[in-house]
Every structure is written in C-alpha cells, then in structure tokens.
Amino acid sequence: MIAWLRTIVFMIVFYSISAPIVLTVPISALFGSRAVIVHSTVWTRFHRWATRWILGIQIRIEGTRPAGAAFYACKHQAMFETLELQALLDGPAIVLKRELADIPAWGWAARRYGAIVVDRDASAKALRNMMREAIAAKATGRSVLIFPEGTRVAPGEHPPLKPGFAGLYRALGMPTVPIACDSGTVWPRKGPKRAGVITFRFGEVVPAGLKREEAEARVHAAMNALDG
Incomplete structure (x- = not known):
C-alpha cells in the first residue's frame, strides 16, 4: 500500500508540473x-528530486x-534512465524513436535539442540518416547516447543489440562507454514503483x-553486468 501511495503521489506531482515544463x-x-x-536539464533535475523524495529512489x-x-550505450529497463542520463551526461544527443519525435510541438523541440531520430524499420536509409545526424552532433562536441x-x-533479459549500434560505432569513431543500469528492479513496467537504489555502472x-563482433560483445556484456 505504501508503494502504491508513493507512486500515485509521484504521478500527480511529476506529471502536473511536467506538463507546463x-x-x-x-x-x-x-x-x-x-x-x-x-x-x-531543469526538467530532469525536478524528476530526480521527485523520485528521491516522493518515491524514495536514490542513485548510485x-x-x-x-x-x-x-x-554511450546504456541498458534500458525504465523511463527513469532516459531522463536521468540527460543530466548525468551533460546533455548528450540522444537516439530517439520517430514516434516520439513526431509528437506535435514536443517533437519539434526534441529535434532542436539535437535528438537523433531513427525509424524502427532499421532500413538502410533510416540508418544512414541516423548516422548523419550523429556525426553532426559529434562535430559540435556533444556525446551521443x-x-x-x-x-x-x-x-x-539480454536481447542482442540492434544494428544501429554497430553503424554508429563505426561512423562516429569515438570511445564507446557501456552503461549497466538496474532501474527495472524498483521501476517495473507495471505495478507500483518501489523505494530503493538504482545503480549506473560505467563499464570499461x-x-x-x-571488429563489429568484438565491439558488440564487449558492450553487451558490460551493459548486462548488473544482472549477474
């Protein structure tokens, strides 16, 4: 009951204040x-405050x-890391699925932020567009997530990496940092969110x-390091 109460209060506070932001x-x-x-960054810091003081979730x-x-290549278990990493990594250009980029007004702003839009179909054209946008972000000195x-x-769950990773790894020629994240242990897709600690582990x-196979294997293993 406490977890449900915390979750309901969080949703009311976070979404009511997030709307005008x-x-x-x-x-x-x-x-x-x-x-x-x-x-x-203002939004993500408010998110961090709300998760800490309403949900009782801390970050390690x-x-x-x-x-x-x-x-950066990060494990994805919850919405939490999509917001938290924006602040933690100092505003990286984030690879974003087109469905989000097509939201009126917000999608336009996301593009202005520098989001790198990718289609789920992973066609050759979509991958080329993604790599072109990522290279442009790199040219401005930004990290890519x-x-x-x-x-x-x-x-x-440890699914294989999508083809977009290999394409960006090759095109960017940047040092790649895998990030393990265990947010799903306290932030499940369904049900109440639970108090606890979410760990972000920067890998080697x-x-x-x-070679593609070696890069993918090393990143995949490091991303899943917190799953045991």
Missing part, C-alpha cells in the same frame, strides 16, 4: 539547442565516466576501430 519547451527552442538543453554511480565526449536494445526490457571504455 514540456509545453514551454518550444519557447526555449526558439533560442537554439543550448537553450533547450538547459530547459531539459559505479565506475568512472571518461572526460570529454563519448559514445543510444539504448541499443531498442526498447525497454525486464531485469534478466571500448576503443574505436574494433
């Missing part, structure tokens, strides 16, 4: 991507984040230039 993003977008990054960081821009499994998965940097 999200609806005013297009105003910030008029001033360019940097203004949108600042705007979104393990490993070392390298200095400078990098290509992808959730290479393509969708949220439950704890213990995977250098550019490796």
